[in-house]
Amino acid sequence: IKLPNNLSTIRREMEIRSILATRQPDGIFTSDDLTAILTMKVAKQLDMSIPDDLKIIGYDGTKFIENYFPQLTTIQQPVQEIARLTVEVLIKKINGEKTSKDYVLPITLLPGGSI
Incomplete structure (x- = not known):
């Protein structure tokens, strides 16, 4: 499932909530870390356990994420x-x-607690 990039944060959150509630995926790979963090937030609001109920992988791996969201x-x-x-x-x-x-440039997996 692909979310359009031009959605507001509120609309993106609503779409994520709908996906998690109706499709009940066991894992999500997001196009960026901020969407992954938003997905984690929504999952917790739905009483989903990460990574037991839902595994989440982000994409970017900036220093901000390394320092402030190492669980991702x-x-x-x-x-x-x-x-x-x-x-x-x-x-x-x-x-x-x-x-x-x-x-082709190498990428690195930054392991966190979300898988």
């Missing part, structure tokens, strides 16, 4: 490498040099 399991993006690669590709494009279509 998340996929950490290599933000500095993404920025560096983006600049390199842009400079090559400006200079008319050939660039690759695909780039």
Whole structure:
């Protein structure tokens, strides 16, 4: 199930509540850590136990999450490498040099207590 990105926080919370209540998934992978945190909040309001009733994985893995929400399991993006690669590709494009279509950068799983 995909939630549109343009929903307000209140509407996003309502959609998450509906999904958890009607579909009763055993796990959710969110597109970002803030949605994962919101999902954790809604799950707790519905008396769901994390990770027993619901497993949650976020995506971003910023220092904020590491420091303030270490209980969230998340996929950490290599933000500095993404920025560096983006600049390199842009400079090559400006200079008319050939660039690759695909780039693969490593990700890291930051284990928390949500799986």
